[in-house]
Amino acid sequence: MTVRCAVEVASSVAADARASAAEAAAAARAGLGGPRADLAFVFVSAEHAGDAAEVAAEVRRELDPGVLAGASTEAVIGGGREFEGRPAVSVLAASLGSGTARARHVSAADDGDLELAGPAVIVADPYTYPVERLLDDMNDAGAAVAVGGMASGGRGAGEHVLFCGEEIHREGAVVVDLEGPVQLRTLVSQGCAPIGPEMVVTQAESNVIHELAGRPAYGRLVEIVGSLDLEQAELARRGVLAGLVIDENRVEYGADDYLVRGILGGDPESGAIAVGDVPRVGQTFRFHVRDASTADAGLRAALAAGTALPGRVTGGLLFACNGRGMDLFGTPDHDAAATAAALGGAPVAGMFCAGEIGPVGGRTFLHGFTATLALFVEE
Numbered sequence: 001m002t003v004r005c006a007v008e009v010a011s012s013v014a015a016d017a018r019a020s021a022a023e024a025a026a027a028a029r030a031g032l033g034g035p036r037a038d039l040a041f042v043f044v045s046a047e048h049a050g051d052a053a054e055v056a057a058e059v060r061r062e063l064d065p066g067v068l069a070g071a072s073t074e075a076v077i078g079g080g081r082e083f084e085g086r087p088a089v090s091v092l093a094a095s096l097g098s099g100t101a102r103a104r105h106v107s108a109a110d111d112g113d114l115e116l117a118g119p120a121v122i123v124a125d126p127y128t129y130p131v132e133r134l135l136d137d138m139n140d141a142g143a144a145v146a147v148g149g150m151a152s153g154g155r156g157a158g159e160h161v162l163f164c165g166e167e168i169h170r171e172g173a174v175v176v177d178l179e180g181p182v183q184l185r186t187l188v189s190q191g192c193a194p195i196g197p198e199m200v201v202t203q204a205e206s207n208v209i210h211e212l213a214g215r216p217a218y219g220r221l222v223e224i225v226g227s228l229d230l231e232q233a234e235l236a237r238r239g240v241l242a243g244l245v246i247d248e249n250r251v252e253y254g255a256d257d258y259l260v261r262g263i264l265g266g267d268p269e270s271g272a273i274a275v276g277d278v279p280r281v282g283q284t285f286r287f288h289v290r291d292a293s294t295a296d297a298g299l300r301a302a303l304a305a306g307t308a309l310p311g312r313v314t315g316g317l318l319f320a321c322n323g324r325g326m327d328l329f330g331t332p333d334h335d336a337a338a339t340a341a342a343l344g345g346a347p348v349a350g351m352f353c354a355g356e357i358g359p360v361g362g363r364t365f366l367h368g369f370t371a372t373l374a375l376f377v378e379e
Helices: 018-034 044-062 131-141 215-228 230-238 292-308 325-329 334-342
Strands: 005-012 041-044 065-071 075-078 079-084 089-096 100-106 119-126 146-151 163-166 167-169 175-178 185-191 193-207 210-214 240-245 259-268 272-275 284-289 312-321 348-353 356-360 363-367 371-378
Touching: 005 018, 005 075, 005 348, 018 041, 018 089, 041 044, 041 325, 041 348, 044 065, 044 089, 044 167, 044 334, 044 363, 065 100, 065 119, 065 348, 075 089, 075 193, 075 272, 075 334, 079 272, 079 325, 079 334, 089 167, 089 259, 089 348, 100 163, 100 356, 119 131, 131 146, 131 272, 131 363, 146 371, 163 175, 167 312, 185 292, 193 215, 193 230, 193 292, 210 215, 210 240, 215 259, 230 284, 230 292, 230 356, 259 284, 292 325, 292 334, 312 356, 325 334, 356 371
Parallel strands: 041 065, 119 146, 312 348
Antiparallel strands: 005 089, 041 089, 065 163, 075 079, 075 348, 100 175, 119 175, 146 356, 163 167, 185 371, 193 210, 193 284, 210 272, 240 259, 240 284, 259 272, 312 371, 356 363
16 A cells, blocks of 8 residues: 655744644644544644643644654644744644654663654653663664654753653653654764865774874864865864764765764874774774855755655655754745755654654764754655
8 A cells, every 4th residue: 555644834923832732633633634643743842831631632632643643842743834932732633644653762761672663753852861872772772763853942950741641651752663664764963174184094993093194183174174274164163073973885975974073172182182982903084174055055955865766745844953943044944944945845843852753874873063864765
């Protein structure tokens, strides 16, 4: 049976949480045009987190979804817009044809063995759930890739909400996996540009790199930054990042092959640099830089590659770092608008995150300053 995947999203900025949820869910139901919502995602701003039960009740009343999931966020995404600094609710409703979805809540005490049926969407609380442990378990088990993000907008444990069916949680994570002829295409834009040559890590211990290509790593960094043109040198002065190749079994490496991590510090005397990961000896390494222009180019490249593949994109979920938005681009709605334009009007909902989840080099990681997407694709 061919999947007829219909996706619709609606957003509302009504001041009252219940009214906002009802408005968004009703519009999403109308957009589906008849099929039942097998899956619904709801994203609420931090201002509405205290009314999460009422929000969920309105979404269930309007859509009666087979599966309901979602989270609270610093800024809601929907309808090509990013609602920063104001209350909002966004609802995505999907009819999956012969496909099925299920949502499960997991806590830090769980063993992480989820037995995923297919690709997964994960939303988690950054204060109470060690999502990297879950991702490591998934990677080690060769499980399907995941995409998603960490709830944002709260200042401590208990201030975020997670939606899972009829339940509201303030800790843990919600995992939604899809089964059957349902295509969930994942995209990751780390928004960086490489500088200098590829080099092999020749000496490292824990998260400290002592040598790159047989020479002190700090010296390599100084040498590369000193060789940059004025534009790249300005980017480097704002911060240089470490890029680590995940899958070495390629003839050459593109932007999607590097896992980008921060450089935590450097020691001119010892020649070592510390990075936000654990590099291995023999791993290919390259320095990177990031700013608004590289982030824009990276997102557009990822969207172009993702939409060029076979299949019709019917909608999607966007998880953008809360350090992007106006703070990075200086203009509103950048990631949401670029995504909406690239998808030709296919509806997209999502959230600003305190960490984004997505695959690089065949393994799934927790990122920062990225934009990750889950696209629903009809073959």
